[in-house]
Amino acid sequence: xxxxxxxxxxxxxxxxxxxxxxxxxxxxxxxxxxxxxxxxxxxxxxxxxxxxxxxxxxxxxxxxxxxxxxxxxxxxxxxxxxxxxxxxxxxxxxxxxxxxxxxxxxxxxxxxxxxxxxxxxxxxxxxxxxxxxxxxxxxxxxxxxxxxxxxxxxxxxxxxxxxxxxxxxxxxxxxxxxxxxxxxxxxxxxxxxxxxxxxxxxxxxxxxxxxxxxxxxxxxxxxxxxxxxxxxxxxxxxxxxxxxxxxxxxxxxxxxxxxxxxxxxxxxxxxxxxxxxxxxxxxxxxxxxxxxxxxxxxxxxxxxxxxxxxxxxxxxxxxxxxxxxxxxxxxxx
Amino acid sequence: xxxxxxxxxxxxxxxxxxxxxxxxxxxxxxxxxxxxxxxxxxxxxxxxxxxxxxxxxxxxxxxxxxxxxxxxxxxxxxxxxxxxxxxxxxxxxxxxxxxxxxxxxxxxxxxxxxxxxxxxxxxxxxxxxxxxxxxxxxxxxxxxxxxxxxxxxxxxxxxxxxxxxxxxxxxxxxxxxxxxxxxxxxxxxxxxxxxxxxxxxxxxxxxxxxxxxxxxxxxxxxxxxxxxxxxxxxxxxxxxxxxxxxxxxxxxxxxxxxxxxxxxxxxxxxxxxxxxxxxxxxxxxxxxxxxxxxxxxxxxxxxxxxxxxxxxxxxxxxxxxxxxxxxxxxxxx
Numbered sequence: 001x002x003x004x005x006x007x008x009x010x011x012x013x014x015x016x017x018x019x020x021x022x023x024x025x026x027x028x029x030x031x032x033x034x035x036x037x038x039x040x041x042x043x044x045x046x047x048x049x050x051x052x053x054x055x056x057x058x059x060x061x062x063x064x065x066x067x068x069x070x071x072x073x074x075x076x077x078x079x080x081x082x083x084x085x086x087x088x089x090x091x092x093x094x095x096x097x098x099x100x101x102x103x104x105x106x107x108x109x110x111x112x113x114x115x116x117x118x119x120x121x122x123x124x125x126x127x128x129x130x131x132x133x134x135x136x137x138x139x140x141x142x143x144x145x146x147x148x149x150x151x152x153x154x155x156x157x158x159x160x161x162x163x164x165x166x167x168x169x170x171x172x173x174x175x176x177x178x179x180x181x182x183x184x185x186x187x188x189x190x191x192x193x194x195x196x197x198x199x200x201x202x203x204x205x206x207x208x209x210x211x212x213x214x215x216x217x218x219x220x221x222x223x224x225x226x227x228x229x230x231x232x233x234x235x236x237x238x239x240x241x242x243x244x245x246x247x248x249x250x251x252x253x254x255x256x257x258x259x260x261x262x263x264x265x266x267x268x269x270x271x272x273x274x275x276x277x278x279x280x281x282x283x284x285x286x287x288x289x290x291x292x293x294x295x296x297x298x299x300x301x302x303x304x305x306x307x308x309x310x311x312x313x314x315x316x317x318x319x320x321x322x323x324x325x326x327x328x329x330x331x332x333x
Numbered sequence: 334x335x336x337x338x339x340x341x342x343x344x345x346x347x348x349x350x351x352x353x354x355x356x357x358x359x360x361x362x363x364x365x366x367x368x369x370x371x372x373x374x375x376x377x378x379x380x381x382x383x384x385x386x387x388x389x390x391x392x393x394x395x396x397x398x399x400x401x402x403x404x405x406x407x408x409x410x411x412x413x414x415x416x417x418x419x420x421x422x423x424x425x426x427x428x429x430x431x432x433x434x435x436x437x438x439x440x441x442x443x444x445x446x447x448x449x450x451x452x453x454x455x456x457x458x459x460x461x462x463x464x465x466x467x468x469x470x471x472x473x474x475x476x477x478x479x480x481x482x483x484x485x486x487x488x489x490x491x492x493x494x495x496x497x498x499x500x501x502x503x504x505x506x507x508x509x510x511x512x513x514x515x516x517x518x519x520x521x522x523x524x525x526x527x528x529x530x531x532x533x534x535x536x537x538x539x540x541x542x543x544x545x546x547x548x549x550x551x552x553x554x555x556x557x558x559x560x561x562x563x564x565x566x567x568x569x570x571x572x573x574x575x576x577x578x579x580x581x582x583x584x585x586x587x588x589x590x591x592x593x594x595x596x597x598x599x600x601x602x603x604x605x606x607x608x609x610x611x612x613x614x615x616x617x618x619x620x621x622x623x624x625x626x627x628x629x630x631x632x633x634x635x636x637x638x639x640x641x642x643x644x645x646x647x648x649x650x651x652x653x654x655x656x657x658x659x660x661x662x663x664x665x666x
Contacts, residue, residue, distance in 0.1 A: 097507070098463055099540040100433005129541035130431055130571040172573035174430070174542045176581065179512025182543055207432040207540050208462035209507045210515055233639035238463045240505035248509065263607060268600055274632050276639060299607050306566035306609060 002069045004032040007039065010063050017052055018144040019194075020154040023060075025120060026196035027085040030078050037071030039064060044080035047149035047194040053077055082149040082194040088122075090223045090329075091201045092254070093216060097242030098235045099207035102259035102295070104132040106228045107204035108310050109295075111159050113322040114329070119199035122152055124189050125163035126216055127206040128182045129175050134165045138308020142166065149192040157311045162193045179211030186215050200329075209245045217249045224254035224332075227287050231261060231275045236283060243287045255292035255328060256284050257321070263297045271296070290328065293321035335402045337365040340372065343396050350385055351477040352527075353487035356393075358453060359529035360418040363411050370404030372397060377413035380482035380527040386410055415482040415527040421455075423556045423662075424534045425587070426549060430575030431568045432540035435592035435628070437465040439561045440537035441643050442628075444492050446655040447662075452532035455485055457522050458496030459549055460539040461515045462508050467498045471641020475499065482525040490644045495526045512544030519548050533662075542578045550582045557587035557665075560620050564594060564608045569616060576620045588625035588661060589617050590654070596630045604629070623661065626654035 011032075012024040023029055023043065031042040041060060045053060057075045064073045094107040107123060115121045125133040134140060137155040143166050144151035152160030164185065165171050175182075195201060203220070206212045216222065225246050229239040246253050258280040262271040274297070284291040295317050304310050344365075345357040356362055356376065366373040374393060378386055390408045397406045427440040440456060448454045458466040467473060470488040476499050477484035485493030497518065498504050508515075528534060536553070539545045549555065558579050562572040579586050591613040595604040607630070617624040628650050637643050 098433065100431065100435075102433075129543050129574065132567050132571060135567050135570060172570050172577065174574040174578040174581065176542050176547060176578050178547060179515075179544050182512075209509050210462050211512050211543070214509060214511060232635060234465050234468050237468060237505050238465060241462065241507040244505065245507040245509050248507065263596070263605075265598060265601075265605075268598075272596075272598075272632075274596060274630055274635070276632070276635050297607055299605075299609070302565060302607070302609050 001036065002034055002067060004034055006067070007032045007034065007041070007064070010067060011060065014056065014059055014063055016048070016151065017055065018153060019151045019160055020158065021160065021196060023056070026194060027087060037069060039070050039073045040076070041073070042076045042078050044085060045077040045146070045148065046080040046082050046085050047144065047146055047151050049144065049146040052144060080148070081192070083191045086195045088195055088198045088201045090199065091203060091220055093203040093205055093222050093225045094228060095205050095213060095225050095242045095246065096207060096228045096239055097209055098229065098238040101228050101230045101235060101239070103207070103228050104136065104204050105305065106226065106257050106259060107202050108133060108136050109313070109318060109321065110226065110325065111200070111202045112157065112311055113325050114200050115157050115159050116322065117326050120197055122160040122162070122195050122198050122201045124201055124203045125161065125165070126186045126189070126203050126212050128164050128177070128185050128212065130206060131163045131165040133161055133204055134163045135171065135308060136305045136310045137161060140166070140171070149194055151194055155311060160195060162189050183211045183215035186212060187219050190220050209241055213245065217251055222251055224252050226292065227253055227256045227283070227289070228259055229256065229283055230259055231273060231278050233276065233279070236279050239283065240286060253287045253289040254332070255289050255325070256280070256287050257292050258283070258294045260297045261294040292324045292328065293317065295321065334369065335367055335400060337367055339400070340365045340367065340374070340397070343400060344374070344393065347389065347392055347396055349381070349484065350388065351486060352484045352493055353491065354493065354529060356389070359527060360420060370402060372403050372406045374406065375409045375411050377418055378410040378479070378481065379413040379415050379418050380477065380479055380484050382477065382479040385477060413481070414525070416524045419528045421528055421531045421534045423532065424536060424553055426536040426538055426555050426558045427561060428538050428546060428558050428575045428579065429540060429561045429572055430542055430578070431562065431571040434561050434563045434568060434572070436540070436561050437469065437537050438638065439559065439590050439592060440535050441466060441469050442646070442651060442654065443559065443658065444533070444535045445490065445644055446658050447533050448490050448492050449655065450659050453530055455493040455528050455531050455534045457534055457536045458494065458498070459519045459522070459536050459545050461497050461510070461518050461545065463539060464496045464498040466494055466537055467496045468504065468641060469638045469643045470494060473499070473504070482527055484527055488644060493528060493531070495522050516544045516548035519545060520552050523553050542574055546578065550584055555584055557585050559625065560586055560589045560616070560622070561592055562589065562616055563592055564606060564611050566609065566612070569612050572616065573619055586620045586622040587665070588622050588658070589613070589620050590625050591616070591627045593630045594627040625657045625661065626650065628654065
């Protein structure tokens with residue numbers, strides 16, 4: 001007789017359309033009952049529309065029929081909402097206080113770093129009025145959606161992404177909403193999106209210390225914060241506001257990242273500190289957290305982001321960041 | 334007999350402490366009655382604390398006694414609130430949608446440009462959670478304040494500045510407020526600050542299209558918007574959201590400014606487009622407004638901002654910006 005484990009393994013090969021992750025990774029398998037040659041599988045329907053349910057039924061039936069010893073397969077769907085199925089081990093918020101320091105970039109690079117180490121990763125784009133994650137990763141198109149919730153859209157390396165820009169008619173439509181509505185959207189992105197099993201959910205916060213970060217830090221079980229800044233003194237001052245906010249709300253800052261540290265001029269073989277001298281050590285000290293990296297301004301990275309191909313990026317500074325970050329996170333596991 | 338005009342002229346030499354602009358420019362002169370050698374002056378007390386009222390009384394008395402033909406001077410204060418005394422000809426909002434593109438820098442440079450042309454100028458720093466204007470202009474210290482309102486703080490070239498950072502205990506204290514409170518603060522900065530007579534009030538908006546810009550565009554009689562962007566494609570997309578917001582709220586965009594257009598490398602005598610190729614013409618087209626300038630990344634400007642000495646800045650690109658801007662504004666007068 002075939003074992004439920006074997007069946008589950010086979011279900012692990014069935015990918016949910018759109019999000020491109022398996023039924024198992026999306027936590028959509030409720031029950032597997034094996035009775036002789038008869039197999040009863042119950043899946044959850046959270047965030048899965050009717051058409052996709054039918055498609056999944058057919059696809060699972062086909063996979064099971066290919067297995068030895070199975071004569072009859074019954075597939076049912078049980079009601080569920082994403083909130084009850086999500087198992088997210090760590091939520092890491094990328095914060096800054098200051099705009100344009102590269103929070104979205106660091107969010108993307110952090111998610112990619114963890115994904116390259118084999119972790120299951122998602123990105124919740126909490127920058128409702130200025131979302132840039134979808135463009136950077138080249139994802140577009142409406143997320144899968146049912147009455148019970150939404151599915152993230154998968155990046156080419158398999159990072160699940162949810163962003164308001166995926167839900168807009170045109171990517172440059174403006175969201176002219178007041179704070180409470182923005183807070184509500186972020187909460188929805190957490191509760192009504194089927195993230196499934198994730199090792200890390202990276203949250204890209206908008207600048208400032210108002211509604212979006214407040215809601216996030218109050219409503220989501222954030223496990224750690226990474227603070228992003230640039231060398232400018234002026235930036236450091238505004239960024240320290242975010243540090244103080246994190247401290248006042250008793251959320252641990254796990255590291256700081258200096259972005260736009262310098263520009264390397266190949267013709268001169270020299271680094272130019274175009275935004276001023278680095279304050280990285282000082283920032284690490286005032287945040288009480290390690291410096292995870294100093295990322296240069298890299299025109300090739302700018303171009304990849306504009307083309308939606310950030311996942312192709314490699315550089316010495318980025319490799320160093322990946323190493324420091326993963327070492328730190330493993331030490332916390 | 335001395336004429337009221339002569340008296341008013343003399344009052345134009347009496348500077349209000351802190352804001353360093355005259356009683357006349359601050360619209361604080363209510364009445365001048367000349368009766369033979371007897372002079373009756375009534376000033377408004379809006380935003381002027383008791384101590385300063387006494388000081389002003391003494392100072393005005395002294396100036397008047399120096400004038401020929403005056404035997405007796407009577408100085409009284411009448412109740413008033415800033416809202417009723419402010420005469421602001423033009424409000425120009427600096428917007429972007431995207432953070433870190435240099436809205437504050439362009440706000441500062443725009444105010445300086447108009448000031449250098451001899452206009453009376455103020456800056457309302459509406460970036461409540463990430464204010465950077467005071468640092469850039471090197472102003473600090475508590476604004477003058479009474480029950481009826483507040484006085485801006487004067488920059489070295491005489492630009493009146495109001496920012497939440499002037500009101501904080503430490504400049505890196507975080508403002509952890511939800512949207513409605515932020516909107517309320519911006520309204521207060523408009524209604525309860527004695528701006529006096531201004532040709533231009535420049536409003537530095539925070540990134541995004543949520544509470545702060547919404548409040549500003551709904552509650553203040555904004556005469557025009559300047560949109561700031563950088564060459565990155567990704568930025569252009571987010572900035573177009575601000576353009577759409579302005580259009581949806583029927584506020585005229587008077588011009589667009591590209592910041593961080595390029596970096597000039599003196600050793601190579603060449604311009605590097607480190608954030609990608611310029612989209613300036615495209616942005617001007619989509620905003621339906623002229624391109625006012627393309628400002629480079631200038632390490633000397635970064636340093637001046639960090640030192641609080643932005644008003645000392647000069648460069649070819651900035652001179653070109655000043656010329657285009659003033660020509661445009663004069664054409665609208």
